[in-house]
Amino acid sequence: MQQDNNNQLEVNERAQHFLKVLIERYIREGQPVGSRTLAKDAGMDLSPATIRNVMSDLEELGLVNSPHTSAGRVPTSSGYRIFVDSLLTIKPLELVEIGQLESQLKTIADPRNLVESASTMLSSMTHMAGVVLMPRHSTIAYRQIEFLPLSGNRVLTILITSEGEVHNKIIETQSGFSPSQLEQAANFLNSQYSGKPLDSIRRLLIGDMEDTQKQMNDLMADAISIANKVFDDSDSSHGDYVLAGQTNLMDFDELSNIENLRTLFDTFAEKSQILHLLDKAMNAEGVQIFIGEESGYDTLGNCSVVTAPYELDNEVAGVLGVIGPTRMAYERVIPIVDITAKLLGSALKHQ
Amino acid sequence: MQQDNNNQLEVNERAQHFLKVLIERYIREGQPVGSRTLAKDAGMDLSPATIRNVMSDLEELGLVNSPHTSAGRVPTSSGYRIFVDSLLTIKPLELVEIGQLESQLKTIADPRNLVESASTMLSSMTHMAGVVLMPRHSTIAYRQIEFLPLSGNRVLTILITSEGEVHNKIIETQSGFSPSQLEQAANFLNSQYSGKPLDSIRRLLIGDMEDTQKQMNDLMADAISIANKVFDDSDSSHGDYVLAGQTNLMDFDELSNIENLRTLFDTFAEKSQILHLLDKAMNAEGVQIFIGEESGYDTLGNCSVVTAPYELDNEVAGVLGVIGPTRMAYERVIPIVDITAKLLGSALKHQ
DNA sequence: AATCAGCACTCTGAGAAGTAGAGTGCCAAT
DNA sequence: ATTGGCACTCTACTTCTCAGAGTGCTGATT
Known part of the structure; x- marks a missing residue:
């Protein structure tokens, strides 16, 4: 039958x-x-x-x-x-172990360092490569911007978000601005946009640009045109990830021919493919597993990727996971990834 | 005889x-x-x-x-x-080639990006690994500091140097400060130290700490105690380097046994040893070459490192180089490293 | 004194051949 | 449905041989 x-x-x-x-x-x-x-x-x-x-x-x-x-x-x-x-029969982690991990993360204040620690934790516990996408959530908001004149027409811009992240960027303006002009522009932008969600700023700017053109206020126009440059791809800092322990992968025989390894490491350095993959995993509920070619990237030939999104204020803020050979101890890796995601979430929150 | x-x-x-x-x-x-x-x-x-x-x-x-x-x-x-x-008979680079490199770097404004490009240039031209130490020179000065309150007693501090570099750090203060207190503290520090060389700030702080204790001005004392935390190891951001094309090293047979490669890559990830080596190279005049064990690190077993310091305002600001197998085409690598150092220096300068 | 031809010797690397071991697939018996 | 038995296949390891490349030494030549 x-x-x-x-x-x-x-x-x-x-x-x-x-x-x-x-x-x-x-x-x-x-x-x-x-x-x-x-x-x-x-x-x-x-x-x-x-x-x-x-x-x-x-x-x-x-x-x-x-x-x-x-x-x-x-x-x-x-x-x-x-x-x-x-x-699969998953065996949950020991409570003691979880406690240890938690206390490790608890002491860290800086988000960047937190992410790095989480990545290292993942890699050292699994003996594979750990990866953590930098957190980002929609409640993130514009807080403040600063302009500082450099030589020529170059301006150092510093953007601070409600979460205390700092992004800086050097832009080139069409004409030179005096320090006081820049200060006024910053003040204008801060009064106008502070508290607004970051991902809406670009849209607002474009709308306001038209409005101001009618009113012909030079200051505001300048301010908005500068801001436009700042937000041009200021998001590029989002969509970064932290990788740890990639050399662990060299220890697995099934990966350890140089060619495989090289394309694998190049993939890591390239970032775009991994980012894409993590992006997919971000929208999934709980732990997700990509096995071998399933990921859609043949450079991850006989690798599996185990991921879990992590939350911040009840909202998905990022995703983390480990990358290793298809032949990995899933029953151990899965709970590790799972718990790390939860711990990272709460460690980020209590700031 | x-x-x-x-x-x-x-x-x-x-x-x-x-x-x-x-x-x-x-x-x-x-x-x-x-x-x-x-x-x-x-x-x-x-x-x-x-x-x-x-x-x-x-x-x-x-x-x-x-x-x-x-x-x-x-x-x-x-x-x-x-x-x-x-x-060795060195054959200088073609003028055309130099021009191309120069124009590539000319377009980049941000120092960080410049350094990354230089590193990539080195690696792609030599087919080996390129490394560039982040620039730093003694003329660098304190320009401005900002404090932003976060939740709890945590304060986001932003330090801006005269070169337009931005360093931020989250510190935990003993007691909570109001935004206006923080602003006053920042103003005080800015009025006091702006323009002073960065590497002298720590010393000044300690001296001033004693003075203010006599005068018993709370505000100033607070400001200085916060600043102390900021400068605690704010220098840690100095002493970083950018590595590019490490996977190129996988193509050389003499390095391509997994064990060598692993220790080599671990050395890169560890950073401290490479930093130490670069530090040594920084004080040397012109191109310097470390062959094999000469570097003093046996993880660099059959590797050579070719370095050259680069200048900014007639003063050594950093060092760059390539890392590859001992058996490398020195007559080609040396002029590449040499010229890249010069180009990076001038690209950094004209900002 | 420097150079060189000749020769015996050494070491590697690749190929050939043989063999034990592990495991399969199939068939007929239970 | 399950199983013992058997022929067959493939790998991985070992051993052997052999050509090729290169050396060091010696004694002759210039």
């Missing part, structure tokens, strides 16, 4: 159990698992021959794979998928 | 010539150089047997080395040393 059913879900319970045991074993040992071994591990008192039949079925379903005729079986991406989705 | 002279300098001219040709060949091909090959390359119409005698001498002096009995010779660190010190 089930023998030539295409539906992937048609994996009977016993086969699932074998798949589970096989993957657990493979994750532990890193070697293809043969029928004899599996027969013992599964603890169901079946002969290797029987196991072989089941394995054959699993292979047909694309859940396991044989590197060559006379090797054991190795899970495929789909196999891992089913494993993490429905077979 | 010269046969058992211990003095390393006692390498006769012909032997030096052979050493030069050997190293040039080895740098090009990456293979141990044998006597036959060298006989042809040297262009002196000598038989391999003669060459062998000379090689034997060079080996005794520790300038070349044989991987095994029947391989050719390979230069040692000392060999490279002599090579770069006195045998």
Whole structure:
């Protein structure tokens, strides 16, 4: 009845159990698992021959794979998928451990440092690479701007957000401004926009630009034109992430051929792809797992990425996770990522 | 007469010539150089047997080395040393190339971006890793400080230097301050210290602390105690560097065993050792070359580091360089490092 | 005294061949 | 449905051989 059913879900319970045991074993040992071994591990008192039949079925379903005729079986991406989705037994972290992590983060005031610590924590606990997207949430607001004249027509602009983040940028203005002009412009902008959500500023500026043109107030026009430059891509600082422990990845045999490694590290340095991936993960609820090519980036060939969004004021502010070989101890990594996300969220909050 | 002279300098001219040709060949091909090959390359119409005698001498002096009995010779660190010190013929860069580089840097206003571009330039031109120490010079002065209250007793401090660099830091004060108190404190500090060299501020603060204690002015005392926290290790932002193209190093066979690579990359991530090395290089005049273990860090095992300090207002502001395998094309790398240092200096200046 | 041809010697690296071990797939028996 | 048995396959390791490259030394030549 089930023998030539295409539906992937048609994996009977016993086969699932074998798949589970096989993957657990493979994750532990890193070697293809043969029928004899599996027969013992599964603890169901079946002969290797029987196991072989089941394995054959699993292979047909694309859940396991044989590197060559006379090797054991190795899970495929789909196999891992089913494993993490429905077979995995997660073992929660010890309370003591959580306490330790929490107290580590508690002492840190600066958001940047917090993020870096979280990343390091992830990498050192999992022995893989940790990654944390810089926090950003929609309640973030414009607080204050400062202009300082530099030589020529260059102006140093400093933008401070309601969260106490500081962004600075040097812009080139069309004409020179005196210090007092700049101060007035800043005052105008501060009175006008302070408290407004940051992501709406650009829109407001464009609207106000038209209005002021009618009123022909030079000062305001200048102020807005400068502000425009500031907000031009001031968001570029958002969308950054902190990576830690990438060298840990060199220790895994399955990644440790130079070519793989090079493209992998280049991907990290490039940032855009990782950012994209993290962005996807940000909108998901809770822990998410990308296995191998599932991520959509072949440079992450035999890597998995385990992520979890972290919240701040009951709103998703960012996402963090670890990157490691597909063959990782998910049952341990998942709770680590999960708890770190929660701890980072609350550590960021209590400021 | 010269046969058992211990003095390393006692390498006769012909032997030096052979050493030069050997190293040039080895740098090009990456293979141990044998006597036959060298006989042809040297262009002196000598038989391999003669060459062998000379090689034997060079080996005794520790300038070349044989991987095994029947391989050719390979230069040692000392060999490279002599090579770069006195045998190297540097070929200057094309004027066109320099122009291109210059125009690339000219367009960039922000010092941080400039440094990053310089680093990328170095790495992409040499196909090795580029590194640039963030600029800092003694003429840098305190310009302005701002305090912004955050929740609790936490205060966001923003320090602006005369060069338009912005440093921000969150500090925790002993007691809460009102915004107006903070503003007054900032005003006091700005009136007091603006224009003073940054590296003298700490000393001034300590001196003033005693004075104010006598006068018992609360405001000033508060201001100074806050400022003390700001300057506590605000310098930590100094002493950072920007690294680019580290993955380039994966392409060199001589480095491409995973273990080497891992320790090397860890060294980069650690930063302290590289900083130390760059610090040494900063005080040197012009291009400096560290070959292999000479650097004093065995993690840089078979790497060389070529550095040059760059100036700003006729004063050394930082140092930049490239890191690559000992077997690198020095005659090309040296002028690249040299010219990049000069270009970066002038690009930083005209702000 | 410097140079060189000749020769014996050494070491590497690549290929060939053989072998033990692990594991499979299939078939016939239970 | 499960299983023991068996032929078959593939890998990984070892051993062996051999050509090639290069050296060091010696004794002859200039």
